[in-house]
Amino acid sequence: xxxxxxxxxxxxxxxxxxxxxxxxxxxxxxxxxxxxxxxxxxxxxxxxxxxxxxxxxxxxxxxxxxxxxxxxxxxxxxxxxxxxxxxxxxxxxxxxxxxxxxxxxxxxxxxxxxxxxxxxxxxxxxxxxxxxxxxxxxxxxxxxxxxxxxxxxxxxxxxxxxxxxxxxxxxx
Amino acid sequence: xxxxxxxxxxxxxxxxxxxxxxxxxxxxxxxxxxxxxxxxxxxxxxxxxxxxxxxxxxxxxxxxxxxxxxxxxxxxxxxxxxxxxxxxxxxxxxxxxxxxxxxxxxxxxxxxxxxxxxxxxxxxxxxxxxxxxxxxxxxxxxxxxxxxxxxxxxxxxxxxxxxxxxxxxxxxxxxxx
Numbered sequence: 001x002x003x004x005x006x007x008x009x010x011x012x013x014x015x016x017x018x019x020x021x022x023x024x025x026x027x028x029x030x031x032x033x034x035x036x037x038x039x040x041x042x043x044x045x046x047x048x049x050x051x052x053x054x055x056x057x058x059x060x061x062x063x064x065x066x067x068x069x070x071x072x073x074x075x076x077x078x079x080x081x082x083x084x085x086x087x088x089x090x091x092x093x094x095x096x097x098x099x100x101x102x103x104x105x106x107x108x109x110x111x112x113x114x115x116x117x118x119x120x121x122x123x124x125x126x127x128x129x130x131x132x133x134x135x136x137x138x139x140x141x142x143x144x145x146x147x148x149x150x151x152x153x154x155x156x157x158x159x160x161x162x163x164x165x166x167x168x169x170x171x172x
Numbered sequence: 173x174x175x176x177x178x179x180x181x182x183x184x185x186x187x188x189x190x191x192x193x194x195x196x197x198x199x200x201x202x203x204x205x206x207x208x209x210x211x212x213x214x215x216x217x218x219x220x221x222x223x224x225x226x227x228x229x230x231x232x233x234x235x236x237x238x239x240x241x242x243x244x245x246x247x248x249x250x251x252x253x254x255x256x257x258x259x260x261x262x263x264x265x266x267x268x269x270x271x272x273x274x275x276x277x278x279x280x281x282x283x284x285x286x287x288x289x290x291x292x293x294x295x296x297x298x299x300x301x302x303x304x305x306x307x308x309x310x311x312x313x314x315x316x317x318x319x320x321x322x323x324x325x326x327x328x329x330x331x332x333x334x335x336x337x338x339x340x341x342x343x344x345x346x347x348x349x
Contacts, residue, residue, distance in 0.1 A: 042200060043200050043201075043202055044202050045202055045203060045204040046204050047204045047205065047206045050206055050207040050208070050209060051206055051207070051208045051209070052208075052209040052210070053208075053209065053210035053211075054210070054211070055211040055212075055213050056210070056211070056212060056213070057212075057213055057214070057215050058212045058213070058214065058215065059215070065210070080215075082213055084213065086209070086211065091206040091208075093204055093206065106203075112208065114208050114209075114210060121210065121212075123208050123210075146206065148208070150210050152212065156212050157212070158212045158213050158214045158269055159211070159212060160209070160210075160211050161208075161209070161210045161211070161212070162207060162208065162209050163207070163208045164205050164206065164207045164208065165205070165206055165208060166203045166204070166205050166206075167203060167204055167206065168201055168202065168203030168204075169201070169202060169203070170200060170201035170202070171200050
């Protein structure tokens with residue numbers, strides 16, 4: 001009897017020890033998870049060439065100088081284009097970002113005023129290649145050209161006019 | 173013992189949660205500033221309002237010169253006899269911005285006049301103008317100015333310059349800076 005009791009006592013002792021060891025194993029086996037993250041290149045835009053409408057003869061009636069993002073310059077109304085220096089240039093920007101990502105290109109929607117210090121002119125109707133709005137980045141860098149319309153008043157005082165505008169991009 | 177361990181192993185369930193599509197979304201906006209330039213230039217123009225005309229004259233035996241000043245006065249050197257009729261210096265009407273200055277360039281070499289019916293020629297040189305030629309000598313005080321131009325006509329003998337009409341062209345340059 002005593003001998004049997006001792007044997008049971010030993011067995012119980014071993015069993016308790018085993019449970020004590022196995023308890024931590026339970027808590028480690030609750031779940032196995034896979035976490036993922038995608039790193040994409042930051043989006044940036046930098047100007048490389050400013051927008052220059054070139055030179056134009058003013059007229060006795062109002063008119064415009066239109067410079068398309070494709071570098072085509074034309075005049076309307078009383079304005080006559082001049083070939084004198086400085087030459088016209090479309091604005092050029094470099095967009096850097098993650099290829100295949102969709103972005104939005106935003107051009108100025110309001111009128112931009114340019115001035116010679118005393119007199120002003122309005123620049124508006126900005127347009128670009130690729131066009132403003134949604135665009136999918138093809139490569140690591142994309143060249144964006146921007147054109148606009150210069151509004152020249154009748155008898156606009158002669159002079160060199162300057163101003164600035166913003167182009168912004170963001171990931172969709 | 174062995175049986176108990178087996179139970180523990182079986183109860184260890186795997187919960188596979190696929191998080192592959194939980195991208196870290198980046199919302200980023202960035203902008204760049206471009207400058208705009210435009211240059212408006214005045215309508216600068218010049219037109220001839222009077223042609224240079226030495227008028228009528230007769231060559232003498234040795235020939236000579238007819239000097240026509242920008243102020244329209246005429247003087248003769250050598251054997252040339254002035255006839256009747258009108259003669260006048262050339263004049264140009266220059267327009268542009270008020271108070272703008274400009275440059276005047278006259279012909280640098282002699283200009284040849286050709287007889288309208290034969291190969292005989294005369295030359296014109298010693299060009300003068302009012303305002304004087306040079307850089308920035310012209311001034312559009314009220315947005316315009318009249319430039320007068322005179323010169324000297326070299327006349328040969330009657331044999332060299334027979335009777336007839338002699339004509340030619342020359343270039344005068346007004347340069348708006």
